[in-house]
Amino acid sequence: MEREKKISIICFSGDFDKLVAAFTLASGSAAVNYEVNIFFTFWGLNAIKKKKGRVFTGKGFLARFFGFLMGGINNVPLSRLNFCNISPKLMNYMMRKRNVATLKELIDASIAIGVKLYACEMSMHILGLTINDFIPEVNKEVLGVAKFIEISEGGDRIFI
């Protein structure tokens, strides 16, 4: 069977550098006419939260506490040498200075070019999140494993 021009990325890590990799791959693939799906699960959900800073999101005390600790896209840490979240800010500065797209620009470009974003049902359930806690570009259809397998069938699956 011929492979489809389709890439489905499982975005598990909420690390700054891994998100940069995921969205660079997603936007670049979509630009050359690949169908691109990103399935955000666990820490990866921080990238698509509507509230970008540390706020109490979710239902229930523990979920809200975790929501606060995890934060949103403005709090994603570097996977190494994070130095109390100073490094992502330095990295953003260096990216701008060297005229490389920042994480925010990569996310905006991915959305503009038609990358489809999905949230993981099980992670949302654990963390007490609803679809309304995410940016409006996230697909309203929340996915479980079976549905992800179905939409990614015939293309490449990448775990980041």
Next chain:
Amino acid sequence: MTFVKTKIQLAKIAKDDILEVLVTEGEPLENIPKSATEQGFKVLGIEHVQDKIHKIRIKK
């Protein structure tokens, strides 16, 4: 990312309009004309602007 930005701008312009893209030498200069042609756009020309900057004219 340069081609991603190019594609986004191409989506915003009307058919037969021309997009001018300024790129640096290296991968973007090689990749953009190739990818644009592959996707059915017409590359009208590449012009050297200054130092390592080039201008690619693409017709939608």
